[in-house]
Amino acid sequence: MNDILASASKALAEVTPATLEDLGQATEANLTKTWRGNLARIAIEDLSGRADLTQTTAAISQLADAVIQRGLALAEAEHPLPEGTRLAIIAMGKSGGYELNYVSDVDVVFVAQGDLSAASNLAARTMQICSAATWPIDAGLRPEGRNGALVRTIGSYLEYLKHWARTWEFQALLKARACAGDMRLGQEWMDAIAPMVWEASLRPGIVEDVRAMRRKVEQSIPAHRAAAEIKLGPGGLRDIEFAVQLLQLVHGRGDESLRVRSTLEALDALVEGGYLGREDGADLARTYTFLRTVEHRLQLQQLRRTHRIPDDGEKLHWLARSLGHRSVEQFRSEWAKHAATARRLHEKLMYRPLLEAVTRVPTNELQLSTEAAHSRLSILGYADPARAMGHIKSLTAGLTRTATIQSTLLPVMLRSFAASPEPDRGLLAYRQVSEKLGRTPWFLKLLRDGGPAAVRLARLLGSSRYLTNLLLRHPESLRILSEDSELAPRNATDLAAGLFAAVDRHSDPHAAVAVIRALRRRELIRVAAANLLLLIDIDEVGTALTDITDVTLQATLRAAARAVGSTVPIAIIGMGRLGGGEMGYGSDADVLYVHAGTTDEERTHAREIIELTQKLLAAPAGDDPPVDLDAGLRPEGKGGALVPSLETYRRYYEKRARLWERQALLRARPVAGDEGLCEQFIALANEHRYPQGGLSDAELIEFRRMKARVETERLPQGADPSWHTKLGRGGLVDVEWSAQLLQLRHAAQIPQLRTWGTVPALQAARSARLAETGALDDLIASWQLVSRVRNAITLSRGTSRDELPRNAAELQVLAQILGYEPDSEEFTDRYLRLTRKGHIAATKLVYDVDNLNGLN
Known part of the structure; x- marks a missing residue:
């Protein structure tokens, strides 16, 4: 020594x-x-x-x-x-x-x-x-x-x-x-x-100010010196000190235990208060101690102020020996490990979205146990403050680590719930999810450290009964909330690859379908969360929900066929919104079944496979949204064979199919089953849905008659046509029939019109100048808004509904889900304006002969 x-x-x-x-x-x-x-x-x-x-x-x-x-x-x-x-x-x-x-x-x-x-x-x-x-x-x-x-x-x-x-x-x-x-x-x-x-944390932009100051300090070091700097450079002491001080400033307003001066004391207090994970706190303390010890040894070498590691030579060897290392390499390895820890945790702590959220919570709301909490909850918008206090007390009861962390999270969560459409329901759901997951080590850690997860969860639980029901069935899915990339919908190919491998491990079809349901549930959570957080648009939602349904049908058909023990060629053809790739959360899955069996045994097997497929998907599954398969569009409707042969379809479409059935074929799309049979069916469908020469005058009259009957006879009694999203003015039927009329008349000559989706068909018609551009744009805008509204209704209520709510509170919830300000008439004004323009465009396009002749 x-x-x-x-x-x-x-x-x-x-x-x-x-x-x-x-x-x-x-x-x-x-x-x-x-x-x-x-x-x-x-x-x-x-x-x-x-x-x-x-x-x-x-x-x-x-x-x-x-x-x-x-x-x-x-x-x-x-x-x-x-x-x-x-x-x-x-x-x-x-x-x-x-x-x-x-x-x-x-x-x-x-x-x-x-x-x-x-x-x-x-x-x-x-x-x-x-x-x-x-x-x-x-x-x-x-x-x-x-x-x-x-x-x-x-x-x-x-x-x-x-x-x-x-x-x-x-x-x-x-x-x-x-x-x-x-x-x-x-x-x-x-x-x-x-x-x-x-109280400084209430200053606007304080979190970003601290971040900016840290960046400024780091940028002040010449690039060639930064790697050797243990104080100011990346992975240095300032990384730890700035992160700790930011957490103190933000949380110390409501927690006096954080009002300590030394960095190591502050780390202990942050861990004890639940603001910092035990492991992260221990890692930061070890790294801080190491870096400060290195700093001291450097300064004792020549009793001069320095924070730079020597490049090489005796000074570096002395430094390594004084720290107890046998070699310079050993010292460098430990230094690199600690520098990486400091930088990683600096980024993790400094850039928590939760920090900004805490700064927006008034000081009096940071204390959950005060007598004034009840009145504050009422002011925030909770309809039943007493029950809300009951949830809070349950979540924070006891001296457990879980209760401590909940106490740090709840002030932000309560205010986030208050900003959501249904605060009371959101808090109840949060309690239910917490009780399911509270003992799992990752749950509260995710909310505290997982980027925007906590704020996002509050918004989702306070907005959507549909998503809440799914999360209560599959709470592990909360992990996806921390990263935008995790909320991006998976495509059908990726979904199918993973699911088929899992399904093939189960010989029992009921066990296989349990795996299928679990994947479907997880993916519905992913899509609904991304939708509610406004990370994906209506076209992406439709594609994602369609992909999920496609893969669900493919995997279930695969399990059913294996259980029956037959290889008879079978295909499932998507129709309606499934065929158009436009599935909503409340959409039925319209399908046609077709087989290519040649013997009575194969025909029997085909029926058994499809019946088992339907049975497996129809089995009760708690709060999971059902997979309602509807084969009512098959030949002869519900009175016809459930699984006709390809030849049966051929004879029917050639001799007996009516115009509306050919119109329905515009959305026929192969979904599952034998690829060769799918191709044959689509080739058959093309002959009848894209007729050479378009529609005859008699067929045009028939089309208009059917459209008029839909408008007058199918609208429920007492329904307001301005508020009905499916059959009302500018609703789905208005727009989709307009697009389909253009396809029936022109798709034989214009290949771009041979598409399953409504918007792609209208876009193709616009490119081909088949109608006025403004009218087609109005139809697209109306369809997209109505589709968003229908999805939002299902997300909000947990069940589908075709009409906008009349109740002002429900309407406000719907508007907030769609991204409009609460207590604003902007949403209803926009809805009525766009659907009115869409209805005008549809009426002109369907009933005005000049428009149907095209502009080119």
Whole structure:
């Protein structure tokens, strides 16, 4: 140890160790020697292993206090203060946090009362004495920096903090403490500024301010030096300190246990309060201790201020040995590991969306157990505050880690629920999900650390009964809420590959369909969440829901065929919204079944396979949305064979099919089964849905007659045509029949019209100039809005409905889900305007002969 100390600092090794009592008697002439003697004493304890990092930095900080106190006494002997004048010196930065380095500036500010001129002279002389003999004393953290007054009153400080202070100045004040002079005045100053410091998180943009300051500090280092910087560079001490201080500023407003000065104490408090995971807290503490120890060893080498790791040579070897490493490589490996930890957790903590959410919560809402909580819940919009308090008490009861973390999350969650359409239902659902998952280690960690997961979950649970029901069945799916990439819908190919492999492991079709249902449930959660969070548009929703249904049918048909033990060629053809790739959350799956069997046994097997497929999908599945297969569009309807042969379809369409059945074939799309049979059926469908020469005059009259009957006879009695999303003005039927009429008339000559979807057909008609562009645009806009509304109704209510709600509260919920402001008529105005324009366009296109002739 003596060899290490001697090589660490010749200056210290030659000094007789001293005590703080010695320093208290020092003159200006021997202040330096006594100071060095104290540093030597501290270094001996440090390098011998008798003092840990916390003890070492506290001892150095206490030495700084003693230096300032002695410097003040020597200065006051020269410049005594007039009667009634008081001066307090406030330690800042690492000195204030009892974290001072061996070689460092000692940051201070001065506060006075009485004769400020005399106090300023005394402060300046104190700095001069101390800086000449020991460390530089730096008052640059005072208001207005080096351009500001050296000494201020408490009132002057408060005015500055109120009107002009920047975020970093409040951050610096986290470590402030009185260290010398009139300690009572210092405490008065601390008591006065503390409320402003801890309310600073209410300042607009404070989180981004701290992030920006960290980036600025990092960018101030030349690129060629950054990798060797253990203080300011990426993965350095500032990464940890900024993250910890940001968490303190944000959460300390509501939790006094976080109002501590040292970084390691703050880490302990953050872990204990549930704001930081135990593992993350331990990793940060180890890394901080390692980096500070390295910093101390670097400074002891030549007793000079440095934070750079030497490139190579004896200095680097000495550093590695002094830290207990056998080689430079071993030291570099540990350093790289700790630097990576500091950077990873810095990014994780500094960029939590939860931080911004907390800053938006008023201080009085951060306390969940106060008597005023009940009234605050009422003000926030909870219809039953008493029941809400019951949920809160249940979630935060006891002294468990789970209850602690819930206490940190709930203030934000409660306000997020309040901003959702149904706060009470959202909080109830959150309690139910928490009770299901509260004991799993990842759940609360996900909400606290998982990016936007907590805020997103609150929005989803407070918006959608449909999604809530699914989440209660499959709460593990909450994991997807932390990353946008996890919310991107999976395509049919990827879904099928994973599902088929899973299904093939089960010989029992009921076990196989359980796997299928689980995948469907998970994917519905993914799509519904992305939809409600406005991450995907209506076309993407339709495609995703269609892909999920396709794969569900493919996998179930596969399991049923294996159970029956037949290889008879069977195909499932999607019709209606399934065939058009436009499935909604409440859509039935319209299908046609076809087989290519040639024997009675094969025909029997085909029927058994399809019946088993339908039975498996129709079995009760709790709150899972059902898969309703509807084969009513088959030849002869419900009176015809369930699974006709391809030849039966051929004869029927050639001799007996009516216009509406040929119209329905416009959406016929292969979904599952034998690929060759699918191709044959589509070739047959093409002959009848894209007729050469379009429609005859008689067929055109028939089309219009059918459209008129739909408008007049199928609309439910008492329904408002302006509010019915399917059969009303500008609703789905208006738009889809318009698109299908264009296809029936022109698809034989214009291949681009041979598409299953409504919007693609209208877009193709626009490109071919088959009608006025404005009218086709109006039809597209109406269809997209109506489709969004229908999905939103199902998401909100948990069940499908064709008519907009009449109830004002339900209508407001619907508007919020769609992204409109609550209590605004913007949604209804837009809906009525777009559907009215869509209806006008549809009427003109269907009933105006000139428009049907095209414009080209």
